[in-house]
Amino acid sequence: MKKLIKNGVIVTATDTYEADVLIDHQVVMAIGHNLDEADCEIVDAKGCYIFPGGIDPHTHLDMPFGGTVTKDDFETGTVAAAFGGTTTIIDFCLTNKGEPLQKAIDRWHEKSSGKASIDYSFHLMVSEINNDVLAELPNVIEKEGITSFKVFMAYKNVFQSDDATLYRTLLEAKKLRALVMVHAENGDVIEYLVEQALAEGNTDPIYHALTRPPEIEGEATGRAAQLTQLADSQLYVVHVSCAQAAEKIIEARKKGANVYGETCPQYLVLDQTDLEKPNFEGAKYVWSPPLREKWHQDVLWQALKNGDLQTLGSDQCSFDFKGQKELGKDDFTKIPNGGPIIEDRFSILFSEGVVKGRISLNQFVDLTSTKAAKLFGLYPKKGTIAVGGDADLVIFDPNQERTISADTHHMAVDYNAFEGMTIKGEPVSVLSRGEFVVKEKQFVGKAGHGEYIKRAKHNEPYQLKKVLPTNS
Ligand code: URP
Numbered sequence: 410m411k412k413l414i415k416n417g418v419i420v421t422a423t424d425t426y427e428a429d430v431l432i433d434h435q436v437v438m439a440i441g442h443n444l445d446e447a448d449c450e451i452v453d454a455k456g457c458y459i460f461p462g463g464i465d466p467h468t469h470l471d472m473p474f475g476g477t478v479t480k481d482d483f484e485t486g487t488v489a490a491a492f493g494g495t496t497t498i499i500d501f502c503l504t505n506k507g508e509p510l511q512k513a514i515d516r517w518h519e520k521s522s523g524k525a526s527i528d529y530s531f532h533l534m535v536s537e538i539n540n541d542v543l544a545e546l547p548n549v550i551e552k553e554g555i556t557s558f559k560v561f562m563a564y565k566n567v568f569q570s571d572d573a574t575l576y577r578t579l580l581e582a583k584k585l586r587a588l589v590m591v592h593a594e595n596g597d598v599i600e601y602l603v604e605q606a607l608a609e610g611n612t613d614p615i616y617h618a619l620t621r622p623p624e625i626e627g628e629a630t631g632r633a634a635q636l637t638q639l640a641d642s643q644l645y646v647v648h649v650s651c652a653q654a655a656e657k658i659i660e661a662r663k664k665g666a667n668v669y670g671e672t673c674p675q676y677l678v679l680d681q682t683d684l685e686k687p688n689f690e691g692a693k694y695v696w697s698p699p700l701r702e703k704w705h706q707d708v709l710w711q712a713l714k715n716g717d718l719q720t721l722g723s724d725q726c727s728f729d730f731k732g733q734k735e736l737g738k739d740d741f742t743k744i745p746n747g748g749p750i751i752e753d754r755f756s757i758l759f760s761e762g763v764v765k766g767r768i769s770l771n772q773f774v775d776l777t778s779t780k781a782a783k784l785f786g787l788y789p790k791k792g793t794i795a796v797g798g799d800a801d802l803v804i805f806d807p808n809q810e811r812t813i814s815a816d817t818h819h820m821a822v823d824y825n826a827f828e829g830m831t832i833k834g835e836p837v838s839v840l841s842r843g844e845f846v847v848k849e850k851q852f853v854g855k856a857g858h859g860e861y862i863k864r865a866k867h868n869e870p871y872q873l874k875k876v877l878p879t880n881s
């Protein structure tokens with residue numbers, strides 16, 4: 410059924426204005442005043458903003474990692490995402506060396522097919538470059554619409570690739586017009602520091618942070634940025650946590666390099682002291698890169714405001730405290746890395762960013778949706794509110810308050826790293842391609858509504874199909 414959203418204030422990355430939105434055939438059919446109400450369900454958005462649905466470019470759902478598997482899968486993870494105002498996710502498809510890429514992609518389709526309540530796409534991990542991989546990559550782009558490749562510079566003997574692999578991936582991505590993503594930390598030096606810490610009997614969660622100092626992230630970020638310039642390619646640095654890494658991105662961008670950076674809410678709000686919480690609670694705050702000293706947050710906020718960092722990802726990678734994080738009770742290296750954040754990414758940035766005057770309303774939309782859509786080949790299907798684009802919309806009440814808690818969140822884990830934090834501004838209703846997924850704070854979506862999206866190449870527009878209005 411057609412829907413007409415009335416009385417709201419539309420906010421895009423560039424504009425803020427009052428207008429009504431007519432939805433038909435899953436897309437935004439018209440924006441204006443005095444639109445024809447015939448056969449429409451009327452949705453009153455008085456007092457609310459209408460945002461483009463959030464795009465979370467960094468999730469790990471149903472992913473084997475650290476000797477266990479992330480707790481949230483494509484069903485629970487996308488329900489939580491929808492509650493939080495996110496209508497598209499891009500998840501990381503892991504690959505195994507020696508295995509055809511297509512086999513890994515098929516495995517990720519199996520994990521997600523029929524489960525997601527919002528739309529989704531994949532990035533592909535590249536861990537080696539050889540003739541088989543080179544032969545398959547064009548197909549990955551053309552057939553699967555996967556136009557971003559992820560290379561790990563850390564997690565030695567697990568995911569880590571060497572510099573030649575990164576460089577060759579950058580060269581190939583330039584040719585194929587894909588975006589290379591890196592986890593930028595120096596895995597070799599981390600391994601040495603970890604061995605030293607364990608030899609000295611230092612096994613507590615805080616040593617996770619102390620063995621991964623910010624210089625280690627700054628060095629790897631700078632190295633990846635330099636290799637990108639040498640290859641004249643394009644790079645997206647995930648989960649930037651510290652000043653040292655931000656500086657390297659700023660430096661490369663000043664030279665005109667195609668280098669982009671993402672940060673995550675955890676680095677904007679939490680800090681290294683959280684890892685020192687007693688009773689092993691510090692394990693809840695183990696991310697890689699680790700949480701930093703508080704002063705880094707000012708640098709990250711400034712970088713978001715200045716456009717030096719372009720996106721906000723969640724890096725959703727959730728493990729229960731009981732039974733999963735506890736695997737590292739006697740050895741911090743066995744604590745599975747990551748946390749539950751897919752649900753609160755959007756509202757935390759609104760509350761901490763817009764409400765506190767650190768970023769503008771339009772920057773908020775750019776950071777949570779538009780820029781990711783543009784970089785990852787989803788725009789203008791996703792990432793804005795425009796005629797012909799998907800009706801992925803968030804009706805958002807800027808005055809509602811909520812206290813974050815594991816008791817009320819929709820993620821499948823037994824804790825929330827932001828427990829007790831009060832945030833201002835909440836999604837009230839969320840639509841995915843014109844269907845309510847969340848309506849008046851109730852989940853009304855269904856598993857399987859979410860479609861797999863084949864994306865356009867890096868920096869190229871997604872070609873929209875022409876949709877004609879239904880005659881009433
Ligand atoms: O600690 C983290 N970030 N876990 C998820 C995997 C990754 O490195 O992104």
Ligand code: ZN
Nearest residue numbers: 410433434879
């Ligand atoms: Zn229709």
Ligand code: ZN
Nearest residue numbers: 592647648697
């Ligand atoms: Zn990572």
Ligand code: ZN
Nearest residue numbers: 467469724726
């Ligand atoms: Zn990640």
